[in-house]
Amino acid sequence: MGPNVIAFSSGKGGVGKTSLSVNVASLLAQAGTKTLLVDGDLGLANVDILLNLNVETTLQDVLEQKAELSDSLAWVNNNFAVLPATSGVPDMVNQGPDAQKQMGELLDQLGSEFDMILIDTAAGIGADVLWFNHLSQISTVVLTPDPTSITDAYALIKVIWQEYDRQEFHLLLNQVQDEEEAEKFYSGLTKVCENYLQFRPQFLGHVTKDSSVQKGLRSKKPFAQEFPQSQATQDLTQIVIRLKELSMNQA
């Protein structure tokens, strides 16, 4: 059995991929799942900033064979490690087939050490975003009720489908008022996918717009740990349960 790799992507930037993937990882680890969060935003990395990690070597160093994989993992706790990336290295954004192959091998290697690997990708439909999704068993598309976020989520789904023939996508509606609003936007995008792509994405869940997300960001600690009772943490807990179920079905 290969590793359970889950990508968090979005068409539009700033919808909450990093905030949510950091906190999903933190909740998984808390529940005893050995979890790795890969900072796949190769141009504008920031997982390390959200977690206040002291980063010495990064994914880029590993890919360039300047560092050992094991030396590059930054451990948040016994069950939670981060593979950080470097910010502001433009040529890393346009990875060629060699780096893709290497990244696939790295993930295989890491799969023997971790139960779950999450990848926080960059926004958009760049080559790196597409191959991180290709390397993942589960593609999560994060979107908000913002109309441009919905159009861009559709564009991302379409491009990954065209490029890699993937038809299974899991939509995560973020910054919504409630589940009802999330389902409304989910149905809207699903209709478009059915009409133009002939498949339906699945509903992974929703996260309410909640000030604890921003507070967590400012305190540089996962909001799920700082504010376990918050609505955002409760919503995310449901998502973590579904992700575990999905990954069990992959096994």
Ligand SMILES: Nc1ncnc2c1ncn2[C@@H]1O[C@H](COP(=O)(O)OP(=O)(O)OP(=O)(O)O)[C@@H](O)[C@H]1O
């Ligand atoms: N559920 C939420 N409620 C309130 N604010 C949120 C929520 N989710 C995300 N945010 C806020 O949205 C902003 C963007 O979040 P984040 O950096 O995680 O997005 P991103 O998709 O990773 O962005 P990028 O595309 O630049 O990588 C942050 O200020 C974050 O606090």
Ligand SMILES: [Mg+2]
């Ligand atoms: Mg981000």
